[in-house]
Amino acid sequence: MAKNTPQPKQNEAVSRRDFLALGAGALGLIGLLQTGGMALQFLAPRRVDGEFGGVVAVGPAESFPPGSVTEFPDGRFFLARAADGGFLAVSRRCTHLGCAVSWHAADGQFACPCHGSHFDLIGDVQNPPAPRALDTYPITVSDGALMVDTAKAQQRDSFAPEQLVYV
Amino acid sequence: MSWLNAMIDRLRYRSAPPPEDRSRMRAVANNIVLHLHPTRVPAPALRFSRTWGLGGISALLSVLLIITGVLLMFRYDASIERAYPAVQAMETVIPFGSLLRGIHHWAGNLLMITVVLHMVRVFAAGGFRGERRMNWVVGLGMLVLVLTFNFTGYLLPWDQLAFWAITVGTGLLTYVPLVGQMVSDFLLGGPEVGQSALRNFYALHVALLPVVLIFGLSYHFWRVRKDGGVTIPPQSEQVVRLTTIPHLVTAELGVALITLAGLLIFAMAVPAPLEALANAAHPPNPAKAAWYFLGVQELLLHMHPLAALALAAIGLLGLAVLPLWDRDSSDEGVYFRSPTGRMAGLLGAALAIVLTPLLVLVDELWLDLPALLAPTSTLISNGLLPLLLTLGGLAGIYAGLRRGLRARHSEALVGLFSFVMVALVVLTAVGIWFRGPNMALVWPF
Numbered sequence: 001m002a003k004n005t006p007q008p009k010q011n012e013a014v015s016r017r018d019f020l021a022l023g024a025g026a027l028g029l030i031g032l033l034q035t036g037g038m039a040l041q042f043l044a045p046r047r048v049d050g051e052f053g054g055v056v057a058v059g060p061a062e063s064f065p066p067g068s069v070t071e072f073p074d075g076r077f078f079l080a081r082a083a084d085g086g087f088l089a090v091s092r093r094c095t096h097l098g099c100a101v102s103w104h105a106a107d108g109q110f111a112c113p114c115h116g117s118h119f120d121l122i123g124d125v126q127n128p129p130a131p132r133a134l135d136t137y138p139i140t141v142s143d144g145a146l147m148v149d150t151a152k153a154q155q156r157d158s159f160a161p162e163q164l165v166y167v
Numbered sequence: 168m169s170w171l172n173a174m175i176d177r178l179r180y181r182s183a184p185p186p187e188d189r190s191r192m193r194a195v196a197n198n199i200v201l202h203l204h205p206t207r208v209p210a211p212a213l214r215f216s217r218t219w220g221l222g223g224i225s226a227l228l229s230v231l232l233i234i235t236g237v238l239l240m241f242r243y244d245a246s247i248e249r250a251y252p253a254v255q256a257m258e259t260v261i262p263f264g265s266l267l268r269g270i271h272h273w274a275g276n277l278l279m280i281t282v283v284l285h286m287v288r289v290f291a292a293g294g295f296r297g298e299r300r301m302n303w304v305v306g307l308g309m310l311v312l313v314l315t316f317n318f319t320g321y322l323l324p325w326d327q328l329a330f331w332a333i334t335v336g337t338g339l340l341t342y343v344p345l346v347g348q349m350v351s352d353f354l355l356g357g358p359e360v361g362q363s364a365l366r367n368f369y370a371l372h373v374a375l376l377p378v379v380l381i382f383g384l385s386y387h388f389w390r391v392r393k394d395g396g397v398t399i400p401p402q403s404e405q406v407v408r409l410t411t412i413p414h415l416v417t418a419e420l421g422v423a424l425i426t427l428a429g430l431l432i433f434a435m436a437v438p439a440p441l442e443a444l445a446n447a448a449h450p451p452n453p454a455k456a457a458w459y460f461l462g463v464q465e466l467l468l469h470m471h472p473l474a475a476l477a478l479a480a481i482g483l484l485g486l487a488v489l490p491l492w493d494r495d496s497s498d499e500g501v502y503f504r505s506p507t508g509r510m511a512g513l514l515g516a517a518l519a520i521v522l523t524p525l526l527v528l529v530d531e532l533w534l535d536l537p538a539l540l541a542p543t544s545t546l547i548s549n550g551l552l553p554l555l556l557t558l559g560g561l562a563g564i565y566a567g568l569r570r571g572l573r574a575r576h577s578e579a580l581v582g583l584f585s586f587v588m589v590a591l592v593v594l595t596a597v598g599i600w601f602r603g604p605n606m607a608l609v610w611p612f
Contacts, residue, residue: 045357045363076447097467099338100447100450114331114335114453115464128545
């Protein structure tokens with residue numbers, strides 16, 4: 001047996017060649033992951049705080065009679081006032097597939113033309129396929145004037161009395 | 168003009184034009200376009216009813232879509248202020264703008280039809296087994312790619328149709344558990360369809376997807392050749408192999424010319440639709456998705472989005488695992504496997520034609536599962552339950568065909584496939600013609 005032939009050692013599980021190949025492969029994989037991560041971050045949506053105008057000032061409470069619904073197209077919501085005087089800022093985005101609902105005063109309901117969902121004044125589902133009540137936006141009251149924060153929609157399964165805001 | 172012919176031949180072939188078989192074969196092998204073909208083709212594979220030219224038509228439409236698409240890019244602007252005016256200008260002032268847009272639009276729609284028919288044809292001939300199974304899956308991927316192409320292109324005119332179809336389409340995505348909202352936000356570049364969405368869809372439609380298409384198609388063609396070409400039934404006698412020039416090439420040229428002429432006439436007669444400028448506050452009534460999604464949209468009216476999505480995913484998965492599910496290659500190349508298989512296919516189709524409209528009517532007019540099972544969550548009463556009922560019905564059809572017709576596994580699958588495809592066509596037809604304002608059922612005639 002030639003003296004200079006490399007002999008695999010008995011207790012060595014991985015040869016030097018295998019180790020280097022494995023290392024190169026691992027480095028390649030890390031590089032690939034980094035490239036993927038870069039691409040993902042580059043392409044990720046950029047969220048701007050206060051989209052659709054952030055906080056929308058909707059005016060004094062007494063300008064909305066109980067049982068009325070007023071649309072704020074720029075804020076993408078409806079200000080609904082329940083019969084007992086409580087306020088709710090209802091998103092116009094249908095919870096089914098995101099079409100814009102419109103208010104039908106004659107029937108007293110929000111209707112979505114895309115798949116026929118209906119909601120009542122406080123946003124509860126009257127007719128599926130919508131799976132849950134319309135989203136709401138938080139309302140704050142200062143000096144009797146209402147402000148609606150449209151930055152973050154609040155999801156809910158159905159209406160609960162504590163969602164109403166009283167002046 | 169013979170010198171001109173000679174020059175053109177010099178460009179097309181490296182040597183003189185082919186006078187007899189041997190040089191005809193060499194001409195195919197040496198020509199950059201023709202070498203996609205084998206030099207000789209088995210005579211049975213050349214029969215028109217073997218392929219109906221569907222794969223070829225799809226490839227031709229892809230090329231046509233790239234050419235017209237590149238032209239449209241020179242006159243289009245992916246900005247929400249300028250996209251709609253740009254398309255309006257094409258329709259009104261730019262010479263041949265309306266025609267080019269029409270050809271692009273209708274070619275895209277026709278491609279949707281031909282790739283589905285191509286898949287049906289390959290299924291019927293059993294061309295998804297053995298060595299061909301990889302290419303079946305690749306082809307299925309290409310089908311999804313064509314759908315993605317159509318979906319991304321749909322937004323670009325920025326009209327009402329575009330805006331609301333994409334809003335609904337990405338709304339559907341948000342129901343995918345865990346990652347749905349993230350994927351939807353990523354695609355749209357934000358929470359709603361806006362400038363970022365238009366830019367993203369444009370980049371996908373004109374850059375990323377075409378690259379995937381070109382590589383995918385090349386691979387698809389290469390595999391067709393390597394896997395043995397068109398599936399033909401076992402032959403009792405020695406198969407005659409005919410040279411590609413002229414037997415295949417002339418047939419292809421004929422089909423291509425008929426397709427192009429038909430498409431051109433159609434695009435001249437029916438311009439591509441363009442509705443009013445997109446208005447994020449007021450969806451049109453009824454707001455419908457693109458026609459090739461109306462089958463799924465019809466499902467959405469009857470069950471929870473998650474269930475409809477699951478059903479579509481199960482269908483696609485079923486097609487993807489078909490090569491493993493049906494490995495019985497004894498009847499390779501025989502359309503519908505056997506007379507029994509043909510019978511199973513007919514029964515499946517007939518059942519779908521009767522059952523699907525009936526179920527739509529019953530669910531629309533009488534059955535209100537969520538109200539019947541009021542305390543249970545709609546996810547169960549309107550989601551899990553209809554999903555299980557549908558899957559149970561499909562299993563019942565399979566079992567019925569096995570027992571009633573004494574069909575083999577492979578033949579019963581023909582019936583199942585035919586039922587699902589015809590049901591999808593019926594649902595799509597209901598969505599296109601029988602849904603009026605508020606998506607209520609209407610009689611169109």
